[in-house]
Structures are given as structure tokens and as C-alpha cells.
Amino acid sequence: MPLTIFNSALLHDNCFNFFLNQNNFIMKKRTTNLNRLFGLFLGIILVMSMSFTLVAQGPAGSTCENPLVVDPVGAPLVDFAINSEPYGNDYTSAMITPTSSYLNGYDIVFQFTLTGTSFINASIAGSWTGLIFVATCPNLADPAPRLAFGGGGSGATVPQFSLEAGTYFMIAGTFPSPDFTDMVINFSAIAIQEQPNLVVNPATLDVGMAVPGLDVSSKNITLTNQGLSDAVISQTDFVFSGTNGADFSVSLSEGDTYPLTIPFGTSKTITVHYDPASPGVSTADMAINYNSTNSPATVSLTGTGYLPYAEFSQNFDEVAPIPAGWMPGGWSGIVQSTAPLAVVDVRNVGAPPSLPNHVRLFNSISNASVLTLVSPAAVNLADSWVRFSSKMSSSAHTGSVQVGYLTDRNDPATFVMVGTVPVVGTYAQYNVSFLGSGLTFPETAYIGFRFIHELASRTLYIDDIFYEAVPTLPVFTANKDTVNFGTNVFINETAANTLQISNTGAGALTINETDVTISGADAAAFSIVYPDTHTWPIALTIGQTFTFQLRFAPAEARAYVASLDIQDNIAGKAVNSIPLLGSGYDATIQPGFLFDFVGTFPPLDWRKFKGLFGTDPVLPTTDAIWVHDQFGNNPDLVDPNSAKINLYGTTRRHWLMSPPVDLGDGSADYLLEFDLALTIWNQTTPVTLAPEQKFAVVISTDGGLTWSMDNVLQWWNETTPISNTGDHIVLDLSAYSGRVMLGFYGEMTVSTSGTIDYDLFVRNVAVNTPPADPLLMAEDFDYPLGSLLVDNGWVAHSGAGTQSI
Incomplete structure (x- = not known):
């Protein structure tokens, strides 16, 4: 007790x-x-x-002299829940070496004794918690050597490690703040065998793809000895069995020789090679014999033999998420660089032409890096071309891609350049033709893409690669099989989408004005918008593109289906039909609502837009400018309970818009009500809007299609003070009817000194009819000012008649 x-x-x-x-x-x-x-x-x-x-x-566990004694071998801790508050803060980071901030908070000391060498497994869960293992008690005079550690924002798993027989301390601590917290600890120990015990990783290995008689595919396996005695492997101890055992072999890493000796706790890397006798899938088992009753260690092997491709395509999208080091079958990357972070890999960042993945070639800190993406084996090079999409990671960067071939997929010195294309910061389609290059090509080779960069820290992306015979006619290609506008397009609004077409063949692809139509029962809901400068016909030579700007305007809450039909000049005017899909959604709400901004933000069917009022188009945005926060930065209120816009800098032109509101036939005199507050950024200090700052409440009389200066319900600027604790605003909507939308607009596009940084808050948005009788509304706020408690509040009048006070 x-x-x-x-x-x-x-x-x-x-x-x-x-x-x-x-x-x-x-x-x-x-x-x-x-x-x-x-x-x-x-x-x-x-x-x-x-x-x-x-x-x-103090309680047991407070110090090394009074620890919680546990037995991780006989009685492991499993989901052991504890709070560190009663145990105090007895140790600091300077008392161990290397130091750890997770010793600065409150700590719980566990003591355990091992009778033999053992593997330790430990984890901790909790806010900013960690586990520290030492053999001696932490102290300033002689800091205790840290044997193992794991910690993080939500806890951590300590990487498995081993300890010899002896007595040790495990200290559970926190990284302030808070100084103490709830923790859940798992802690166990497993005695290590005296004899060798080999663990293979991975235990199942796909060695990859290889062309019979042409190339060999290779991958590595790690052998780790988790027994106390040395593991010894002779050359004849690797035994392959199964249907295709003869297709596989093994070699040691450079510097290793037979017999291969692996001491306790160390690892060796071996390489498995796949040289198929014929096309198709090969399977085998590899047994690794060694000097132990645990022998053999086994690995299941697979590989795929294939014939060189006359054509192929690759978009790198067949896996999600992407396993570490993954490349599609037959593809590989060659990195020649002294920079450890230089890489050729598959990534799912950014916006590749075909989602979600594309290839990244990153030269890291070395401009001398040579990075090459290598394809599977191909034939018919003399009559083929390569089409692909590529971009640099930034519009400020430039680079080039050399396209060519390699005669050895693993040897970058065999690369021969066929053509070079410059690449900019946005995705574009490129092609390099081997036909007519004047080169003499080998019968079989590998297509290579080499990144030519001008500076260090540059990234090239490649996607949607096609290798095929050079066409003799135009080829109509669309970047989408279907144009889908989604399922939540507000009725009486218009959603936008695009379709890009291109000529991926020879000659000119010609499309006349009468060749483009929209058909189907719902054709009227879809349209095409052409730029004012557009001229007919659309004529695309090889590699050129044209983008259709498509619109969808549903009038009802239901699904819509139509077809975009494009005729071309290929083979007697072929028709290319692209399905158009979308669903209308009725988000209209009736007066009598209240949005208090507690809970999900933005509330249902509220949306964020961006556009300088009166100048720019008002378009949807994902900018985190209107955000969820405490009203007036008041810490005593429910957090969060309001919408907030930070008026700072030169880029604020952001809208928070309500769902459509049906005001009916205009016979009801509706009122818009809400609470409004203004403070200095992240404080409760009162302030007045600066001359370069504006806030407006605007009503759209066509359901959000247009926003006019004529429909501003009220402006706030440097002449209209706003309370830091909150004003209750009541605006008359009696002049409006039908389907409207309400926009809350904050603007700051000029900054005079950089010190104008204010928070503006909106909450409790409601549209109601005024009560029949006068109504006086008030709300009190207790506001601390130094050592005084100031009683503030607002008073507002709503309803018919006159209220006397």
C-alpha cells in the first residue's frame, strides 16, 4: 500500500x-x-x-535502491499498465551515456536478473515514453553506459538485443512534458541456445526474372547466428532441391571464404542467383546445413524465366503500399554515386500521370551521380520507339533524360545513348525513336533511362513507359478510360474535369468540330468549354496533346451517365467513346439551423474556397487557412468551437462557405446570426483590423455560382471594431429569397511591417425567423486582466418591436 x-x-x-x-x-x-x-x-x-x-x-520502483523486481524469463510483463506519477523524478539524462531525454521525466525502475545469456524483447506505449537498459544505476559522477533504448511520441519497440548473465535495470521514463503519464509495457527474455542457431531473412525469396541463356537474376539473403557457438558452413552445405533446383546457385559476399564462419550475434550476406533453363516459373528449396542440431536452415525460392519482349508497357502501379526496394518484374535501377542517399526507386508522392506510383531518380548531394532505370530484355530495337512521361520535382529545376540500351542489365558501362530529351517541372509526354537513328542494334538488349542533371539535389520522375514498334498511322490515345466527376457534385453547381488526348502514332491526328459530341440520356448535364483562342480542326502530330475542359452541372440528386464521342481520321473516321459519369447531391438546408462548429470541421457540406473578391474566380481549395480553433483563443471554452482565419502576410483571400440555404418565396423575414471575435495571433489581446485587412459576409443569390460586391451583407475593416471576447452579429435577409449561399471572406494581400498578425473567429452560425415578440440576448464572459477579473459581455436585440432596457 x-x-x-x-x-x-x-x-x-x-x-x-x-x-x-x-x-x-x-x-x-x-x-x-x-x-x-x-x-x-x-x-x-x-x-x-x-x-x-x-x-x-517511495513505492517500489522509485529508485535503483528500491526497484520493482521482475522476472522476464519466467513471468514476462504482458500489457503491463502503470502510471509514473507516484515514482518521482530521480534521474536525469546526464546520468547515462549516451544521454537520453527520456530520463528527464518521472521514471520507474525495474530490476531483473538473467542466469544465462538471453535475448531481450521490450516495448512501451504511452505519450512520449521510452525504455532505457543499464547495468549500473544512473548517476552524475559515473554515468551508466546505456545498453539499449527505445522511445518516441507514442512509445517504441526496443530493437531485440542480448545480455549476458547478470543483474540489470530497465527504466521506463518520459520526455517532458508531461513529466508523468500512463504506460503499457511488454518485457520478456528468452535464453539463448549454446549451439549455433541460424535465422535466414527472408525465408521465402522471389529471385526475379531472367531470360534463359541471356542473363541471370540475383538477390541477397541474410544469415544471422542466434546461438552462442560459431555457425560453420562449408561449400557443399548449400543444397538445392525441387523441380527446378538446377536453376539456382549461391555465392558468398566479397571477402568471405569457405568454410563460412558466423559468430554469435553476427550476420553474413549470401547471394542467390537464378539462371533459368527455360521460360516459365521456377521453384526450388535451398537447404543450408551447418554444425548444429538446428540444421538445416531452409529458404523457398522462386523465379520467372521469360522471352525478350517485342513490346511492353509499365506504369509501376501494381503495388500499394510500395515494399522497400520494390521494382516491377524485370526492372531495376543502377546507382553509381558516392552519395549514400542517391537512389532509383518507386515512389507514391506527387501526382504521377497514372496514380499512384512513379519512378524517382535522385542524385542527392552528388552532381557526379549516374542514375539509370533499366527495363526487361527487348527485341526489335531497330524498328521500335519508346514513349514515356517525365518531369523534374520542381518547376525551378531542369534536366534531361538520355534514352538508350544496355547489353548487360547490371553493367552501366554497356549503356549506349540513342536520344536525349529535356525535361521541365511539369509532366509531359516524350518519345525517342530507335528507327532511323543510324545505329546498329544488338538482337536483344535492355532499354535504359539515364538522368542527366545540372546540379546536386535534383530529382527526376518517370512514368507510363511504352516500348513498341514505330506506328505508320496516327494513334488516338486518351489519358483516362472514364471521366468521373464524383458522387457529391452539388445540384445547380458546375464541376470541372479534363480529358487529354494525344497522337502516339505517326502522321497527323485530325479532329473536326463536328467530330466531337456528347451523347446519352444525360448528355445535357455535361458540356465542353473551349478557350476563346481555340481554332478548328484539332491537328496533332506525333507526341502532341490537346486537353478538353469538361463540365458537369446536375439539376437533380441522382446519378448521371453520358458519353464523350470523338471521331478521328484513322481508318475511316473511327469513333472513340469515353464514358462521362457523375452524381448530383442536394446539400440544401432549411432555415432554423445552428452550426456551433463543435465536432467535425468543416461541418457537413461547408466548403473552403479561394479567390480575391471582385477580381479572381472563386474556386475550391484545400488550403488550411480557415481552420478549427477556440473562439477568441479563450482557453476556458470548449476546444475547438469556432472557425478561424489568421489574417497575416499577403496571401489571404479565403472563403468559408455554408451549404445552400432555401429562403423560400421571400415571405419570411429571415435573420443571419453568428458570433464574431478578433484577437492578436494566438492570444486573447483585443485589436482592431488594420487598413490592409478586411472581413465580409456575402450572400450568393444563385446558390454559389457567382459572388458579387453588390451582395455584401456587411464589411468589417479598420473603422468597425470587433470584440476580442465576441460580438453577436444579426444581419437582415428579408430582401432575399430562393436558394442562396453564405460566404465568410477574409482578406489580407498587403503587409506593411510583418507584425500585423490577427486571428478572426466565427461560430454559432444560424438562420432563423425573428420571434414575434422583442427578444434581448446576452452572454457574459469573465476575462482575466492581470490580477483583476473583468466581467464583459454582449447584448443584442432580435425579434419584432422595441426592447427597452
């Missing part, structure tokens, strides 16, 4: 006062009474000292 904690200083003072008072009385008594009282006082002091000693010790 926990000990009762006394205030020892208070106890000491009371005892001393007691002694002084009694001494004044004792002076009038006999000396024997004084001696007795002195004995009583010494007894009290002794009890006080004993109490203080017990309090200082």
Missing part, C-alpha cells in the same frame, strides 16, 4: 513551536519535569525522522 506523505518541514516547525511554548511553562516547574519534557521532544523528533525516511523511499 502507498505510504502517507507528510510535510516534514511543517511537522518540524510545529514540534519546535510546541517545545518553545512548553519551555516557558516548564521554567516554573521542577527540573525533573523539564527533563521529562525534553525526553518527550526527542521522541517526537525521532518519530518525525522515521516518517521522513519512509516518505523519501
Whole structure:
């Protein structure tokens, strides 16, 4: 049971006062009474000292001298829940080496004893928690060597490690703040075998693709000895069995020789090679024999033999998420660089032409890096071309792609360049023709893409690669099989989408104005918008593109289907039909609502837009400018409970828009009500809008299609103060009817000194009819000002008639 904690200083003072008072009385008594009282006082002091000693010790687990003793072998901790508050903060980061901030908070000390060398498995869950293992108690004079550690924002798993026989401490700590927290700990130990114990990783290996008689595919396996004695493997100890055992072989890493010796706790890498006898899938089992009763270690092997491709395509999208080091079958990357982070890999960042993946070639800190993407084996090079999409990672960067071939997929020195294309910061389609290059090509080779960069820290992306015979006619290609506008397009609004077509063949692809139509039962809901400068016909030579700007305007809440039909001049005017899909959604709400902005943000069917009022088109945005926060930055209110826009810098032109509101036929005199506050950024300090800052509430009379200066319900600027604790705003909507939308608009496009940084808040948005009788509304706020508590509030009038106060 926990000990009762006394205030020892208070106890000491009371005892001393007691002694002084009694001494004044004792002076009038006999000396024997004084001696007795002195004995009583010494007894009290002794009890006080004993109490203080017990309090200082604390509960088991407080210190190394008073630890929680556990047995991770016989009685592992499994989901052991504990809070570190009672255990105090006895140790600091400087008491171990290397240091760890997870020793700076409150800590719990566990002690355990191992009778033999063991593997340790431990994890901790909790806010900013960590586990630290030491053999001696942390102290400043002689910091304890840190044997293992794991910590993080939500806890961590300590990488498995081993300890010899002995007694150790495991300390569970926190990284302030908070200084203490709830923790869940798992802790176990497994005795390590005396004899060798090999663990293979991976235990199942796909060695890849190879062309019979042409190339060999190779991948690595790691062998780790988790036994105390050395594992010894001779050359004949690798045994392949199964249907295609002869297709596989093994070699050691450079510098390793037979017999291969692997001491305890160390690893060796071996390479498995796949040289298929024929096309098709090969399977085999590899047994690794060694000097232990645990022998053999086994690995299941597969590989695929294939014939060189006369044509292929690759978009790198067949996996999600992407396993580490993954490339599609037959593809590989060659990195020649002294920079450890230079890489050729598959990534799912950015916006590749075909989602979600594309290839990244990154030269890291070395401009001397040579990076090459290599395809599977191909034939008919002399009559073929390569089409692909590519871009640099930034519009400010430029680079080039050399396209060519390699005669050895693993040897970059065999690369021969056929053509070079410059690449910019946006995705574009490129092609390099081997036909007519004047080169003599081998019968079989590998297509290579080499990144030519001008500076270090440059990234090239490649996607949608096609290798095929050079066409003799135009080829109509669309970048989408279907144009889908989604399922939540508000009725009476218009959604936009695009379709890009291109000529991926020879000659000219010609499309006349009458060749483009929209058909189907719902054709009227879809349209095409052409730029003012557009001329007919659309004529695309090889590699050129044209983008159709498509629109969808549903009038009802239902699914819509139509078809975009494009005729071309190929083979008697072929028709290319692209399905158009979309669904209308009715988000209209009726007056009588209240949005308090507690919970999900933005609330249902509220949306964010961007566009300088009166100048720019108002378009949807994902910018995090209108955000969720406490109203007026008041820490006493529910957090978060309002919409906030930070008016700062030169880029604020952002809207928060309500769902459509049906005001009916205009016979009802509706009121828009909401709370409005303004403070200095991240504070509760009152402030007035600067001349370069504006806030407006605007109504759209056509359901959000247009936003006009004529429909501003109210402006706020430097002449219209806004309370830091909140004004209740009531605006008259009696002049409006039908389907409208409400826009809350914040603007700051000029910054004079960089110090104007204000937060504007909106909450409790409602549209109601005024009550029949006068109504006085008020809300109180208690606001701290220094050592004073100031009582503030607002008063507003709503309803018919006049209210007297």
C-alpha cells in the first residue's frame, strides 16, 4: 500500500513551536519535569525522522535502491499498465551515456536478473515514453553506459538485443512534458541456445526474372547466428532441391571464404542467383546445413524465366503500399554515386500521370551521380520507339533524360545513348525513336533511362513507359478510360474535369468540330468549354496533346451517365467513346439551423474556397487557412468551437462557405446570426483590423455560382471594431429569397511591417425567423486582466418591436 506523505518541514516547525511554548511553562516547574519534557521532544523528533525516511523511499520502483523486481524469463510483463506519477523524478539524462531525454521525466525502475545469456524483447506505449537498459544505476559522477533504448511520441519497440548473465535495470521514463503519464509495457527474455542457431531473412525469396541463356537474376539473403557457438558452413552445405533446383546457385559476399564462419550475434550476406533453363516459373528449396542440431536452415525460392519482349508497357502501379526496394518484374535501377542517399526507386508522392506510383531518380548531394532505370530484355530495337512521361520535382529545376540500351542489365558501362530529351517541372509526354537513328542494334538488349542533371539535389520522375514498334498511322490515345466527376457534385453547381488526348502514332491526328459530341440520356448535364483562342480542326502530330475542359452541372440528386464521342481520321473516321459519369447531391438546408462548429470541421457540406473578391474566380481549395480553433483563443471554452482565419502576410483571400440555404418565396423575414471575435495571433489581446485587412459576409443569390460586391451583407475593416471576447452579429435577409449561399471572406494581400498578425473567429452560425415578440440576448464572459477579473459581455436585440432596457 502507498505510504502517507507528510510535510516534514511543517511537522518540524510545529514540534519546535510546541517545545518553545512548553519551555516557558516548564521554567516554573521542577527540573525533573523539564527533563521529562525534553525526553518527550526527542521522541517526537525521532518519530518525525522515521516518517521522513519512509516518505523519501517511495513505492517500489522509485529508485535503483528500491526497484520493482521482475522476472522476464519466467513471468514476462504482458500489457503491463502503470502510471509514473507516484515514482518521482530521480534521474536525469546526464546520468547515462549516451544521454537520453527520456530520463528527464518521472521514471520507474525495474530490476531483473538473467542466469544465462538471453535475448531481450521490450516495448512501451504511452505519450512520449521510452525504455532505457543499464547495468549500473544512473548517476552524475559515473554515468551508466546505456545498453539499449527505445522511445518516441507514442512509445517504441526496443530493437531485440542480448545480455549476458547478470543483474540489470530497465527504466521506463518520459520526455517532458508531461513529466508523468500512463504506460503499457511488454518485457520478456528468452535464453539463448549454446549451439549455433541460424535465422535466414527472408525465408521465402522471389529471385526475379531472367531470360534463359541471356542473363541471370540475383538477390541477397541474410544469415544471422542466434546461438552462442560459431555457425560453420562449408561449400557443399548449400543444397538445392525441387523441380527446378538446377536453376539456382549461391555465392558468398566479397571477402568471405569457405568454410563460412558466423559468430554469435553476427550476420553474413549470401547471394542467390537464378539462371533459368527455360521460360516459365521456377521453384526450388535451398537447404543450408551447418554444425548444429538446428540444421538445416531452409529458404523457398522462386523465379520467372521469360522471352525478350517485342513490346511492353509499365506504369509501376501494381503495388500499394510500395515494399522497400520494390521494382516491377524485370526492372531495376543502377546507382553509381558516392552519395549514400542517391537512389532509383518507386515512389507514391506527387501526382504521377497514372496514380499512384512513379519512378524517382535522385542524385542527392552528388552532381557526379549516374542514375539509370533499366527495363526487361527487348527485341526489335531497330524498328521500335519508346514513349514515356517525365518531369523534374520542381518547376525551378531542369534536366534531361538520355534514352538508350544496355547489353548487360547490371553493367552501366554497356549503356549506349540513342536520344536525349529535356525535361521541365511539369509532366509531359516524350518519345525517342530507335528507327532511323543510324545505329546498329544488338538482337536483344535492355532499354535504359539515364538522368542527366545540372546540379546536386535534383530529382527526376518517370512514368507510363511504352516500348513498341514505330506506328505508320496516327494513334488516338486518351489519358483516362472514364471521366468521373464524383458522387457529391452539388445540384445547380458546375464541376470541372479534363480529358487529354494525344497522337502516339505517326502522321497527323485530325479532329473536326463536328467530330466531337456528347451523347446519352444525360448528355445535357455535361458540356465542353473551349478557350476563346481555340481554332478548328484539332491537328496533332506525333507526341502532341490537346486537353478538353469538361463540365458537369446536375439539376437533380441522382446519378448521371453520358458519353464523350470523338471521331478521328484513322481508318475511316473511327469513333472513340469515353464514358462521362457523375452524381448530383442536394446539400440544401432549411432555415432554423445552428452550426456551433463543435465536432467535425468543416461541418457537413461547408466548403473552403479561394479567390480575391471582385477580381479572381472563386474556386475550391484545400488550403488550411480557415481552420478549427477556440473562439477568441479563450482557453476556458470548449476546444475547438469556432472557425478561424489568421489574417497575416499577403496571401489571404479565403472563403468559408455554408451549404445552400432555401429562403423560400421571400415571405419570411429571415435573420443571419453568428458570433464574431478578433484577437492578436494566438492570444486573447483585443485589436482592431488594420487598413490592409478586411472581413465580409456575402450572400450568393444563385446558390454559389457567382459572388458579387453588390451582395455584401456587411464589411468589417479598420473603422468597425470587433470584440476580442465576441460580438453577436444579426444581419437582415428579408430582401432575399430562393436558394442562396453564405460566404465568410477574409482578406489580407498587403503587409506593411510583418507584425500585423490577427486571428478572426466565427461560430454559432444560424438562420432563423425573428420571434414575434422583442427578444434581448446576452452572454457574459469573465476575462482575466492581470490580477483583476473583468466581467464583459454582449447584448443584442432580435425579434419584432422595441426592447427597452
